[in-house]
Structure formats: C-alpha cells, structure tokens
Amino acid sequence: MREITPQDLEYLAIGAAILGTGGGGDPLIGKIMAQQAIEEEGPVTLLQVDELADNALVLPTAMMGAPTVMIEKIPEGMEAVRALRTEERRLRRRADATSPIECGGVNSQIPFVTAARAHLPVVDGDGMGRAFPELQMETFHVYGISGTPAVVADERGAFVTVETPDNYQLEWIARGVTIRMGGHAMLVDYPMSGADFKRTAVRGTISMGIALGQAVVGARKAGVHPIEAVCAATRHTIYGQGIPLFEGKVVDVERRTRAGFAVGQAVMSGLGECRGSQFTVRFQNENLVALRDGEIVASVPDLICLLDSEKATAVTTERLRYGQRITAVGIPTPEMMRTREALDVWGPRAFGYDVDFVPLELRFPSYYRKHGVPEEKMKYLTNNKSTLRG
Amino acid sequence: MRLGIDVGGTNTDAVILDSADRVLAKGKTPNSEDIVSSIEKVVSEVMQHSGVDPGQITHAMLGTTQVTNAIIERRGLARVGILRLGAPATRAIRPLAAWPQDLRTSIEGPAAILPGGVEYDGRPISVFDEAAVREAVRKMRGRVEAFAVSSVFSPVKSDDERRTAEIITEEVGEGIPVSISSEIGSIGLLERENATILNAAVTQVALRVVRAFENALRRLGIEAQLFLSQNDGTLMTIDYALRYPILTVACGPTNSIRGAAFLSGLDDAVVVDVGGTSTDVGVLSSGFPRESAIAVEIGGVQTNFRMPDLLSIGLGGGSIVRLVSDGPDDEVHVGPESVGYAITKKALCFGGDTLTMTDVAVSRGMAEIGDRRKIRVEQNVIEAAYCRAEEMFEEAIDRMKTSSRDVPVVAVGGGSILLPEKLPGVSKLHKPPHFEVANAVGAAIAQASGTIDRVFSLDNRSRDDVMDEARKTAFEEAVRAGADEESLEIVEVEEVPLAYLPGNAVRIKIKAAGRLKSYREDA
Numbered sequence: 054m055r056e057i058t059p060q061d062l063e064y065l066a067i068g069a070a071i072l073g074t075g076g077g078g079d080p081l082i083g084k085i086m087a088q089q090a091i092e093e094e095g096p097v098t099l100l101q102v103d104e105l106a107d108n109a110l111v112l113p114t115a116m117m118g119a120p121t122v123m124i125e126k127i128p129e130g131m132e133a134v135r136a137l138r139t140e141e142r143r144l145r146r147r148a149d150a151t152s153p154i155e156c157g158g159v160n161s162q163i164p165f166v167t168a169a170r171a172h173l174p175v176v177d178g179d180g181m182g183r184a185f186p187e188l189q190m191e192t193f194h195v196y197g198i199s200g201t202p203a204v205v206a207d208e209r210g211a212f213v214t215v216e217t218p219d220n221y222q223l224e225w226i227a228r229g230v231t232i233r234m235g236g237h238a239m240l241v242d243y244p245m246s247g248a249d250f251k252r253t254a255v256r257g258t259i260s261m262g263i264a265l266g267q268a269v270v271g272a273r274k275a276g277v278h279p280i281e282a283v284c285a286a287t288r289h290t291i292y293g294q295g296i297p298l299f300e301g302k303v304v305d306v307e308r309r310t311r312a313g314f315a316v317g318q319a320v321m322s323g324l325g326e327c328r329g330s331q332f333t334v335r336f337q338n339e340n341l342v343a344l345r346d347g348e349i350v351a352s353v354p355d356l357i358c359l360l361d362s363e364k365a366t367a368v369t370t371e372r373l374r375y376g377q378r379i380t381a382v383g384i385p386t387p388e389m390m391r392t393r394e395a396l397d398v399w400g401p402r403a404f405g406y407d408v409d410f411v412p413l414e415l416r417f418p419s420y421y422r423k424h425g426v427p428e429e430k431m432k433y434l435t436n437n438k439s440t441l442r443g
Numbered sequence: 444m445r446l447g448i449d450v451g452g453t454n455t456d457a458v459i460l461d462s463a464d465r466v467l468a469k470g471k472t473p474n475s476e477d478i479v480s481s482i483e484k485v486v487s488e489v490m491q492h493s494g495v496d497p498g499q500i501t502h503a504m505l506g507t508t509q510v511t512n513a514i515i516e517r518r519g520l521a522r523v524g525i526l527r528l529g530a531p532a533t534r535a536i537r538p539l540a541a542w543p544q545d546l547r548t549s550i551e552g553p554a555a556i557l558p559g560g561v562e563y564d565g566r567p568i569s570v571f572d573e574a575a576v577r578e579a580v581r582k583m584r585g586r587v588e589a590f591a592v593s594s595v596f597s598p599v600k601s602d603d604e605r606r607t608a609e610i611i612t613e614e615v616g617e618g619i620p621v622s623i624s625s626e627i628g629s630i631g632l633l634e635r636e637n638a639t640i641l642n643a644a645v646t647q648v649a650l651r652v653v654r655a656f657e658n659a660l661r662r663l664g665i666e667a668q669l670f671l672s673q674n675d676g677t678l679m680t681i682d683y684a685l686r687y688p689i690l691t692v693a694c695g696p697t698n699s700i701r702g703a704a705f706l707s708g709l710d711d712a713v714v715v716d717v718g719g720t721s722t723d724v725g726v727l728s729s730g731f732p733r734e735s736a737i738a739v740e741i742g743g744v745q746t747n748f749r750m751p752d753l754l755s756i757g758l759g760g761g762s763i764v765r766l767v768s769d770g771p772d773d774e775v776h777v778g779p780e781s782v783g784y785a786i787t788k789k790a791l792c793f794g795g796d797t798l799t800m801t802d803v804a805v806s807r808g809m810a811e812i813g814d815r816r817k818i819r820v821e822q823n824v825i826e827a828a829y830c831r832a833e834e835m836f837e838e839a840i841d842r843m844k845t846s847s848r849d850v851p852v853v854a855v856g857g858g859s860i861l862l863p864e865k866l867p868g869v870s871k872l873h874k875p876p877h878f879e880v881a882n883a884v885g886a887a888i889a890q891a892s893g894t895i896d897r898v899f900s901l902d903n904r905s906r907d908d909v910m911d912e913a914r915k916t917a918f919e920e921a922v923r924a925g926a927d928e929e930s931l932e933i934v935e936v937e938e939v940p941l942a943y944l945p946g947n948a949v950r951i952k953i954k955a956a957g958r959l960k961s962y963r964e965d966a
C-alpha cells in the first residue's frame with residue numbers, strides 16, 4: 054500500500070508512454086486530470102494486488118475511443134464515477150477498488166481520476182500489461198472473466214449499460230456507443246472479485262510504470278544513460294530486463310487509417326553500432342513487429358518501445374517523424390501474456406502476421422544469460438525450445 | 444531596398460539588401476539595456492556604410508526575442524480574462540493547469556467554462572449560451588486587460604469563439620484586446636488555449652516593441668512598410684503582429700537557417716551555426732527549417748508552436764581546450780566550458796592565458812585573428828584539439844542528416860572559421876559571404892505565409908475536395924499576412940489520419956508562403 058502523489062503521476066505518465074508501445078494515447082491529459090482530482094479530493098492509495106480481499110469488488114475504469122479527440126474535447130471529470138455508480142446499482146454492491154484495464158498510455162491515469170473522485174483505492178495491476186487496441190485483448194478476458202455488465206458514460210450525463218454474451222461483442226457495441234458519444238467516453242468493464250483479480254491481472258504494472266518514469270528522469274543524475282536505465286527498470290519485475298534492439302534515425306514513415314486504426318510502418322537506418330543496418334517497425338496503433346534487415350527480432354505481445362535516443366522518452370506512432378533519432382527497446386512480456394490462450398487473442402496471428410511468437414529471451418539468449426531472467430522464465434535459458442508456441 | 448534587423452540574445456544585427464537581394468551593408472552591435480537604442484545604433488551604422496538614402500528603404504523586417512523574453516521574465520504582462528466554450532466537457536482540467544505559479548500569478552484573471560464548442564465532426568457539444576457569455580464578461584469587466592477565448596474543436600468550427608469575441612467587444616468596447624484560439628493554434632485544446640492566453644497577455648508588450656521599432660526608424664528618416672518575423676520563418680504585417688504577437692517566438696534560429704539558405708543558394712542542406720559557446724545544427728528542407736517533433740514550451744508553458752529541429756553541442760570559438768591526464772596518455776578535451784564574451788581578453792592570441800578553439804584555428808592558419816605568435820602550444824595538442832572538434836562536428840551533422848548520402852553543409856555564425864573544409868559525410872562545405880549576419884539576412888528575405896491545421900472528415904467528400912479547401916484557406920491566410928497572391932506556393936503538407944474514429948477523419952496541415960506584396964516594386 055502506498056500513497057500516490059502528483060509527482061508519482063508525473064513519473065507514471067513518462068513510464069506509461071513507454072508501456073504504450075507507440076499507442077495507448079498520450080498520458081498527458083490523463084495526468085493533469087488525475088492531478089487536479091487529487092488536488093481537489095485528496096490523495097489516492099495504491100493497493101498491491103495481494104492486499105485485496107478475495108471477496109472485494111473491483112471495478113476497472115478506463116477511457117475508450119480516440120486519444121486525438123480527447124486532447125481537444127477534454128472530459129468533464131465525473132464520467133467514470135457516473136459509470137461506476139451505475140455499475141454499482143446494477144450489481145447492487147459498492148465497489149471496494151478500481152484498477153486500470155491497460156497500464157500503457159492514457160489509461161494508466163484514468164483510474165486515479167476515478168479513485169480520487171469516488172474515494173476508492175487503485176489496485177496495482179491491469180489487464181494488458183501494456184497497451185492494446187481492443188477490449189477483449191485483456192488477461193481478464195483470456196482467463197475467463199466476463200467484460201459485462203459494462204457501462205459507457207459521456208460528459209453530458211448520458212450512459213449506456215452493455216450486456217453481451219461474449220467480450221468480442223462488448224468491444225463491438227461499446228466502440229459504436231463511444232463514437233455516438235463524440236469519439237471518446239469513460240468505461241467500467243470486467244467487474245470482478247478480488248480473488249479473480251489476483252488470478253487474472255498482470256501484477257505490479259502501475260508501480261513499474263512509475264519506476265520506468267523515474268529511470269528516465271533520474272538516469273543522468275545517476276550517471277547512467279537513460280536508455281540503459283529504462284532497460285534496467287523492469288529487471289526485477291515479472292517482465293525482466295529490457296533489451297536495446299536498434300539505434301538509428303527514422304528515414305521513412307508510412308501511415309494510413311484502416312477501420313479506425315492507424316496502420317503503417319516506420320523505417321530507421323542505423324547509427325553507431327547499428328550503422329549499415331535497417332530496422333522496420335510495423336504498427337497498428339501499437340508497435341507489433343520489428344525487423345532488422347528483414348529478419349523479425351521482436352513481436353507482439355513482447356513490448357516494442359521506440360524511445361528518443363537521448364532522453365529515452367517514448368515516441369508514439371503519431372509523433373514519428375522523418376529524421377528522429379530513436380532507440381528501439383524490447384521488453385519481454387510476462388509469462389501469463391504468452392500462454393496459448395493468450396497468444397490466440399494477441400499473438401502475431403491475431404494481428405494478421407503469419408508467424409509464430411518467439412520470446413525475446415529465446416531470440417537473444419546470450420544477452421539474457423548475461424542479465425538473467427525472472428524465475429518463471431528460467432526455462433528459456435535451458436536450451437529447451439519446446440516452450441515455443443505458435 | 445530592405446532592412447533586416449535581428450535582436451538576438453547578445454547582439455543586434457542589421458543588413459540592407461537591394462532589390463536584387465544583394466547585401467549592401469551589414470552591422471552588428473552588442474545589445475544595450477535599451478533595445479531601441481541598439482536598433483538605432485546599428486541601423487544608422489548600416490545606413491551610413493551603404494550610403495543609402497533613408498527614403499529608399501521600402502521594407503523593414505524585425506526579428507526579435509522581446510516578446511518571448513517578456514514571458515520568460517514575467518515583465519509587462521496583461522491580466523487575462525479566460526473564456527472557454529465546451530461545457531460540460533473540459534471541466535476535468537481548468538485553464539492554466541500545469542502553468543508555473545509565478546507566471547500564473549502575473550496573468551491569471553477570472554476564468555469561465557461555458558456551454559458551446561463542437562464535436563470532431565462539427566456537431567455542437569452543447570448549445571452556445573449568449574446570455575451566460577455576456578454575464579461572465581460583465582463580471583470580468585474592469586478586472587482584466589485582455590481576453591482569451593477558446594472553444595472545443597474551434598479549428599474545425601470557430602463560430603462560437605467569434606460570437607464570443609463580438610459579445611466581449613459589445614460589453615467592454617474596442618480598446619481591450621481579444622485573442623481567439625482558432626486563429627492562433629491547432630488541435631490540442633490545452634496547448635492552444637495556453638498560446639491564446641499568452642498571446643492576450645503580451646499584446647501590450649508587442650505594442651511597445653512595435654512602437655519603439657517604428658520610432659527608431661522614424662528618427663532615422665525611414666518610412667518603410669514594417670514587418671515582424673514569426674517562428675516559422677515568414678513575416679507578419681504590423682497589424683497582424685499586434686493581433687498575434689505570440690507568433691514571434693523562436694524566430695531567431697529560424698531566421699538564421701533561412702538566411703543560410705539564401706546566402707548559399709541552397710534549398711536542402713544542413714546548417715551549422717557556430718557561436719562563441721555552442722553550435723546549433725539545423726536542417727534546411729525545401730528552403731525552410733525542419734521542425735522539431737516536440738512542441739515548444741514558452742516560459743514553462745506547453746504550447747503547440749513548433750521550433751526548428753536543432754541539435755546544440757558545446758563547441759564554439761570560445762571553447763576551452765584542456766589537457767587531461769587519464770592513465771598513461773594525456774587526453775585533449777574541448778569544451779563545453781567556454782570563455783564566452785571574454786574571448787578578446789582570455790584567448791592566447793589576444794594575450795590571455797586560456798587555450799581556446801579560436802587559438803587552435805589561428806595556430807593552424809585557418810583564421811587571422813589576434814597575434815599568432817602569442818600561441819605557444821605544442822603542435823600535437825593543437826592537432827588533437829582540432830581532431831576532436833572535427834569529430835564533434837561530424838557526429839552532430841550525421842545525427843541531423845536524413846539519409847546516409849553526403850549532404851551539403853552551410854556554415855554561418857562568427858565561429859564558423861572552426862569548420863574544416865572537408866568532413867566525412869559532407870559533400871561540400873559552403874561558407875557564404877555575410878555568414879556572420881545570416882539571421883538579419885533571414886529576416887530581410889522572409890516571405891509571408893498562411894497555415895491551416897484542421898480535422899476534416901472524408902466521409903462525404905473526396906480527399907481532393909478537402910485538400911482544395913485546405914489549400915484555399917492557407918492561401919487566404921497568407922494573403923492576410925501580406926503575401927502576393929501570384930507568388931504563393933505550398934511549402935508544407937502534412938496529413939495524419941485519426942485513430943479510433945470512423946468517417947475517415949484526417950488532420951490536414953498546409954502551409955503556403957509567397958513573396959511580399961510590392962516586393963519588387965522598387966526594382
């Protein structure tokens with residue numbers, strides 16, 4: 054249990070942008086909303102997952118829709134609380150805590166707005182462990198939690214309760230409602246017990262986001278290069294050490310919209326030790342696949358983060374521009390994101406790439422032998438490729 | 444003939460260009476406490492040198508950091524009444540959130556978030572409430588010196604902002620400036636509102652700068668048409684500048700890069716501006732500076748203005764060269780410490796006691812400054828320092844390049860004597876004449892421009908149709924800023940599709956620029 058300060062939210066904004074892997078929306082607006090809410094309502098407590106009672110009710114909150122609209126039509130501030138109260142009435146029970154569904158991007162901050170306004174704690178875990186574009190792309194969904202009843206609320210006081218037989222339909226219908234609400238809305242979904250949260254959430258992701266932000270800001274003072282500091286910041290979590298994949302400058306960016314997604318690729322030519330090589334990142338809002346000289350070196354669900362080579366701050370897909378100097382960093386995703394059920398939902402094939410997922414630890418065995426891996430990933434260091442999944 | 448003036452951090456520079464864009468005279472003077480007297484001094488100098496009659500100057504262009512400095516130093520700022528339209532949306536973040544407290548204290552007037560504004564597709568968020576606006580303005584009347592009005596998605600539809608501005612004028616009269624956000628910034632409500640509030644706050648400062656500029660020239664008998672440089676390297680008429688003074692931010696580096704382009708005749712190159720303490724490396728792309736992807740902070744406030752993309756390294760004419768013992772070998776370090784303005788006292792070639800990069804250049808016969816005989820340093824130290832500087836230049840240029848191909852480099856600024864003739868990755872090094880006043884030249888040759896940055900829906904319209912409308916609006920803006928319609932060209936097009944939205948919403952940014960109206964009348 055710890056108290057979250059406005060300064061923690063500053064760090065979280067920087068770290069969550071990295072965990073956004075190119076998408077997830079700029080956390081800036083969310084951060085200022087949360088800071089204002091804490092200033093007006095008092096501090097918010099961050100609960101470790103284990104501190105939740107098994108019979109507690111967790112109501113995750115998030116924004117849904119277009120982050121580009123949200124930077125213009127800023128929320129009213131009480132949308133998520135209205136959604137939460139509606140959900141409580143529907144479930145005939147008060148919430149004990151809220152949580153993020155997505156620790157990458159703007160949605161890392163929204164639960165703090167809800168928590169401050171509704172005087173609830175935030176649980177330190179989420180359903181994506183990064184950013185993903187759709188509501189069924191959650192560990193909550195993969196491990197059997199129903200996303201509904203869900204409530205979508207707008208700034209005018211309108212709300213819609215969504216009940217669907219499965220989570221894919223939740224995504225489809227809630228997305229449509231969001232559009233009618235003007236491009237973005239606030240959402241409560243995946244209501245669940247403390248026991249279910251413990252079983253299905255990716256743990257510790259908010260504190261990890263804060264630690265990543267601290268690494269970026271504090272690196273120079275500590276005499277470490279910020280990129281190295283970012284790679285080291287996830288070392289003692291369930292993710293494990295990040296790995297610098299490529300250093301270069303952007304020579305080409307291709308972007309188009311397909312079914313509401315920003316789809317395209319960025320090409321970088323190598324600098325420093327990478328001189329002479331080319332690096333391509335393909336994205337659909339988030340970075341999905343990275344290739345070095347035509348060979349895949351990382352793929353979803355491992356995190357492919359494009360960072361400013363000097364400052365190690367995240368460069369989102371929308372901000373990618375010709376001539377930027379970028380270091381691509383891969384962060385291995387936790388094991389619960391790599392099971393067969395999980396890869397069915399967000400493996401490379403779920404995004405239209407006909408390749409198997411190969412974990413970073415297997416692609417770069419010497420790096421991980423040197424830097425070590427979390428205990429549940431030790432299997433990758435024993436040369437046993439049977440854990441490779443399609 | 445044209446007079447270009449650049450008021451920088453240390454010096455005020457001036458140049459006179461004839462109708463064929465030849466530099467007739469140039470001058471440089473250290474800034475005094477009072478900028479007006481610096482302007483007067485340097486301008487009267489160049490007038491004398493050139494022998495040009497004051498009556499022959501048809502256009503005078505001023506690039507100045509005074510407006511930016513007023514914000515940074517929190518001087519002479521107006522108290523601003525803030526109206527935002529979009530309620531109930533946007534209440535989660537109040538105006539001036541995340542501003543530095545001291546700046547807030549000097550600017551903040553009453554603020555109101557009222558109904559109005561539109562969705563991304565132009566539908567109203569809530570019904571504009573004229574009575575509520577009128578009541579809010581009446582409450583602010585007498586308590587503020589300027590107004591800033593913003594509304595949600597006003598880059599898409601600005602009716603509510605415009606109506607609010609009318610109501611303000613009806614209530615408080617013509618004398619109080621009103622800034623509206625759709626004329627200042629692009630998508631991103633907070634940054635646009637911030638820029639609009641800053642703009643409102645500096646209207647008085649701008650008025651003083653402009654009047655001082657006018658008076659300085661009038662005293663010298665110059666009755667030219669006056670322009671101010673803006674951050675994108677183009678010009679504004681005085682009327683326009685008085686309405687949008689915030690657009691003068693960051694015009695210094697832009698003018699320097701544009702001046703380098705003009706003096707070298709290149710449209711695409713890397714520009715290396717070597718000063719006394721540091722070197723700025725920028726990129727010239729199609730005649731304009733490449734913009735940074737990160738928005739500018741002014742005085743600690745986030746805005747959505749773009750700065751030229753610059754890489755600064757701690758290497759200049761005054762950089763100190765030191766021998767550092769590190770293990771068995773001595774190593775030569777260059778910078779980032781610099782003797783700065785004290786170079787004429789401290790550098791060895793001027794009889795001082797500090798080995799600087801200028802001494803290295805003089806010792807190697809690259810420049811004739813001071814007394815070469817006073818530099819008694821071993822040749823291997825000189826060569827090691829020179830090699831280190833060469834590496835630093837090479838690396839900085841390489842980092843700014845956009846492809847692995849060799850690029851032309853234009854060297855400007857007083858310290859550019861340090862640049863070696865040949866560098867890896869550089870196809871040709873240009874050291875154009877008048878390199879030391881490139882920024883004033885940049886002001887003098889600037890064009891007028893107009894920009895549109897808006898979200899369009901491609902649902903019921905073709906892309907061509909939308910692009911046509913955007914182009915037309917950019918042209919109209921450029922003409923308003925003083926451009927000659929005949930000469931207008933599109934200099935920048937950016938198209939960014941908006942994720943997670945149906946209806947193919949796309950954000951289009953187009954910038955048009957052209958030469959000034961009556962530019963050639965004196966030819």
